Amino acid sequence: xxxxxxxxxxxxxxxxxxxxxxxxxxxxxxxxxxxxxxxxxxxxxxxxxxxxxxxxxxxxxxxxxxxxxxxxxxxxxxxxxxxxxxxxxxxxxxxxxxxxxxxxxxxxxxxxxxxxxxxxxxxxxxxxxxxxxxxxxxxxxxxxxxxxxxxxxxxxxxxxxxxxxxxxxxxxxxxxxxxxxxxxxxxxxxxxxxxxxxxxxxxxxxxxxxxxxxxxxxxxxxxxxxxxxxxxxxxxxxxxxxxxxxxxxxxxxxxxxxxxxxxxxxxxxxxxxxxxxxx
Amino acid sequence: xxxxxxxxxxxxxxxxxxxxxxxxxxxxxxxxxxxxxxxxxxxxxxxxxxxxxxxxxxxxxxxxxxxxxxxxxxxxxxxxxxxxxxxxxxxxxxxxxxxxxxxxxxxxxxxxxxxxxxxxxxxxxxxxxxxxxxxxxxxxxxxxxxxxxxxxxxxxxxxxxxxxxxxxxxxxxxxxxxxxxxxxxxxxxxxxxxxxxxxxxxxxxxxxxxxxxxxxxxxxxxxxxxxxxxxxxxxxxxxxxxxxxxxxxxxxxxxxxxxxxxxxxxxxxxxxxxxxxxxxxxxxxxxxxxxxxxxxxxxxxxxxxxxxxxxxxxxxxxxxxxxxxxxxxxxxxxxxxxxxxxxxxxxxxxxxxxxxxxxxxxxxxxxxxxxxxxxxxxxxxxxxxxxxxxxxxxxxxxxxxxxxxxxxxxxxxxxxxxxxxxxxxxxxxxxxxxxxxxxxxxxxxxxxxxxxxxxxxxxxxxxxxxxxxxxxxxxxxxxxxxxxxxxxxxxxxxxxxxxxxxxxxx
Numbered sequence: 001x002x003x004x005x006x007x008x009x010x011x012x013x014x015x016x017x018x019x020x021x022x023x024x025x026x027x028x029x030x031x032x033x034x035x036x037x038x039x040x041x042x043x044x045x046x047x048x049x050x051x052x053x054x055x056x057x058x059x060x061x062x063x064x065x066x067x068x069x070x071x072x073x074x075x076x077x078x079x080x081x082x083x084x085x086x087x088x089x090x091x092x093x094x095x096x097x098x099x100x101x102x103x104x105x106x107x108x109x110x111x112x113x114x115x116x117x118x119x120x121x122x123x124x125x126x127x128x129x130x131x132x133x134x135x136x137x138x139x140x141x142x143x144x145x146x147x148x149x150x151x152x153x154x155x156x157x158x159x160x161x162x163x164x165x166x167x168x169x170x171x172x173x174x175x176x177x178x179x180x181x182x183x184x185x186x187x188x189x190x191x192x193x194x195x196x197x198x199x200x201x202x203x204x205x206x207x208x209x210x211x212x213x214x215x216x217x218x219x220x221x222x223x224x225x226x227x228x229x230x231x232x233x234x235x236x237x238x239x240x241x242x243x244x245x246x247x248x249x250x251x252x253x254x255x256x257x258x259x260x261x262x263x264x265x266x267x268x269x270x271x272x273x274x275x276x277x278x279x
Numbered sequence: 280x281x282x283x284x285x286x287x288x289x290x291x292x293x294x295x296x297x298x299x300x301x302x303x304x305x306x307x308x309x310x311x312x313x314x315x316x317x318x319x320x321x322x323x324x325x326x327x328x329x330x331x332x333x334x335x336x337x338x339x340x341x342x343x344x345x346x347x348x349x350x351x352x353x354x355x356x357x358x359x360x361x362x363x364x365x366x367x368x369x370x371x372x373x374x375x376x377x378x379x380x381x382x383x384x385x386x387x388x389x390x391x392x393x394x395x396x397x398x399x400x401x402x403x404x405x406x407x408x409x410x411x412x413x414x415x416x417x418x419x420x421x422x423x424x425x426x427x428x429x430x431x432x433x434x435x436x437x438x439x440x441x442x443x444x445x446x447x448x449x450x451x452x453x454x455x456x457x458x459x460x461x462x463x464x465x466x467x468x469x470x471x472x473x474x475x476x477x478x479x480x481x482x483x484x485x486x487x488x489x490x491x492x493x494x495x496x497x498x499x500x501x502x503x504x505x506x507x508x509x510x511x512x513x514x515x516x517x518x519x520x521x522x523x524x525x526x527x528x529x530x531x532x533x534x535x536x537x538x539x540x541x542x543x544x545x546x547x548x549x550x551x552x553x554x555x556x557x558x559x560x561x562x563x564x565x566x567x568x569x570x571x572x573x574x575x576x577x578x579x580x581x582x583x584x585x586x587x588x589x590x591x592x593x594x595x596x597x598x599x600x601x602x603x604x605x606x607x608x609x610x611x612x613x614x615x616x617x618x619x620x621x622x623x624x625x626x627x628x629x630x631x632x633x634x635x636x637x638x639x640x641x642x643x644x645x646x647x648x649x650x651x652x653x654x655x656x657x658x659x660x661x662x663x664x665x666x667x668x669x670x671x672x673x674x675x676x677x678x679x680x681x682x683x684x685x686x687x688x689x690x691x692x693x694x695x696x697x698x699x700x701x702x703x704x705x706x707x708x709x710x711x712x713x714x715x716x717x718x719x720x721x722x723x724x725x726x727x728x729x730x731x732x733x734x735x736x737x738x739x740x741x742x743x744x745x746x747x748x749x750x751x752x753x754x755x756x757x758x759x760x761x762x763x764x765x766x767x768x769x770x771x772x773x774x775x776x777x778x779x780x781x782x783x784x785x
């Protein structure tokens with residue numbers, strides 16, 4: 001069992017949980033994830049490891065309530081426990097060694113971005129984080145990112161920071177020059193827009209793909225994505241890939257496979273007005 | 280044996296038994312019993328076990344059919360060398376506890392093998408009675424005794440071996456790993472099994488469906504091993520959570536039995552459309568995650584018309600699962616003919632009874648989909664058989680211009696699995712062959728001293744019982760290694776069944 005040590009509500013549907021997982025805390029690398037199963041009968045859910053504390057033996061997970069299983073996880077309180085946490089899984093982030101990196105986060109993707117920003121910052125890379133949400137209450141982790149570098153915050157409705165999409169802020173940075181790498185994590189349409197934007201600038205761009213998976217070890221093949229015309233498994237070959245080679249259309253489509261089930265499951269849970277993934 | 284100590288399970292009466300045969304001639308006159316089954320049309324819509332198991336009366340009758348050969352071929356036909364005549368003799372003498380003890384001392388997972396072993400190509404194929412009719416139903420009797428044992432563990436003597444103080448780490452809790460664990464534990468070693476999933480059993484849990492091998496039966500077998508001292512660490516992915524070098528430091532010996540878990544896809548256009556599953560994913564969702572149960576949180580696509588590509592046991596499991604999940608039409612698409620089907624005869628027979636269709640000499644060329652990228656059909660080409668290929672089977676060749684479409688809304692790809700590099704990649708010292716399988720010597724030792732391997736990760740995708748045979752042989756070799764008796768004495772290895780190569784093709 002993995003007890004919940006801390007819980008924080010980051011936005012209306014994103015929760016930060018610190019849980020006990022000493023072994024994973026010790027060996028995990030940025031970009032890696034865990035598979036979490038709340039208890040008997042629950043689904044296996046992949047979640048990026050946002051942070052770790054080796055001494056305390058804890059890892060930090062950021063969870064966005066989308067379907068029944070994620071909603072149940074976000075409802076966990078301090079003192080509750082998660083039965084199964086398996087990992088760390090996936091390949092670690094290929095980090096820029098020096099220079100200027102722009103890290104673009106949308107929605108809960110910002111949480112996935114945090115460990116990458118931290119690792120880059122610790123390696124001496126100048127980081128500019130560009131984070132967004134549809135309005136102020138959906139912007140997360142601004143304070144943490146500010147401690148690690150520059151931050152540009154955007155909201156779709158202008159209620160906070162810059163009015164507009166993260167891609168507009170990214171374009172200004174690219175036009176200003178000196179950007180060596182871009183890391184973009186968020187909803188598929190956002191990642192696709194970032195990939196299209198950076199391509200003509202010739203800037204290496206990495207995205208993290210949240211494909212549907214069961215085991216996380218390469219066994220089910222459910223997370224297959226097409227990269228440069230080749231089938232790859234997001235769980236072992238990724239989750240991070242060269243943005244300019246990803247078939248985003250196929251990924252977006254495969255992510256809709258269980259949408260009708262998700263709605264039914266939510267209805268069963270009796271959850272009301274849970275927000276759809278921002279896209 | 281008195282009536283009060285009757286071995287009959289579930290309060291069945293020992294009455295109604297025919298008189299004991301007085302001679303082998305009378306034994307030879309007894310007809311082989313039939314396994315009670317759920318009717319095909321009924322069971323095609325539920326996940327309850329197909330084979331219901333023998334009653335006490337049927338088991339006692341069948342046990343009388345064994346003529347107790349002085350040189351029993353059946354034992355040589357068994358990859359784990361169960362002393363078959365011995366347990367059957369105890370059973371027919373009414374000494375079921377001793378039958379159970381005898382069986383369990385040879386076979387760590389008899390409830391499993393009694394259900395899923397291809398007995399017809401192993402022990403039963405070489406039974407002396409085949410020459411004059413039907414073999415003894417060894418598998419049915421094994422299951423009967425094993426199921427009795429699972430319900431009456433407290434009536435069996437507890438082994439309490441002296442501790443050797445040696446620690447063995449086993450990677451993978453499938454049939455090879457669990458068998459090795461049971462054997463090593465009996466020898467007094469301190470055994471820990473690492474499992475990547477949240478439940479132990481490997482393919483017994485995620486792969487083989489409930490209607491063929493109920494999951495509570497598997498769990499009970501694992502619980503018995505745990506009660507004997509085996510430790511199981513779940514959610515531990517070796518190669519990620521721990522590395523082989525780390526485990527090698529902590530344990531005196533390792534046994535790697537991670538299986539061949541990576542799915543093989545067809546590599547045809549349209550394979551990433553919604554509604555195409557690997558058999559691994561389809562069966563894992565249904566079995567391990569319990570998606571056959573409508574209350575499960577893990578979703579599964581319920582096809583109305585399902586095409587399953589492949590002709591092995593996994594393909595049969597998938598297509599029969601599709602029927603149970605509500606498919607009106609469930610079709611096996613196989614590129615060779617019925618004669619080459621690698622699946623067990625019983626599985627094929629059960630599938631047919633359940634209304635499964637077979638398209639033989641047909642190979643998929645493309646998955647078709649609608650404008651929303653949902654599967655609508657499988658474009659196929661007809662095949663004919665040419666000259667034998669490397670496997671000895673006649674090579675299927677396309678018939679030009681014979682393309683046609685099988686309308687379907689779900690495609691399950693069950694054309695095999697291959698080695699997962701997750702574990703082997705974490706220890707470059709481990710030698711693998713060109714296909715990524717671990718290279719092991721005649722004792723099962725890999726290129727790393729003290730690190731043994733067996734099951735599918737060495738031999739490629741095969742059967743539960745062959746993996747168990749590897750587990751048992753490797754356990755004996757590991758014991759020799761731990762005792763400093765290396766290489767093991769010749770007799771330890773001489774028990775390798777000769778029939779193995781022929782069986783592996785199944």
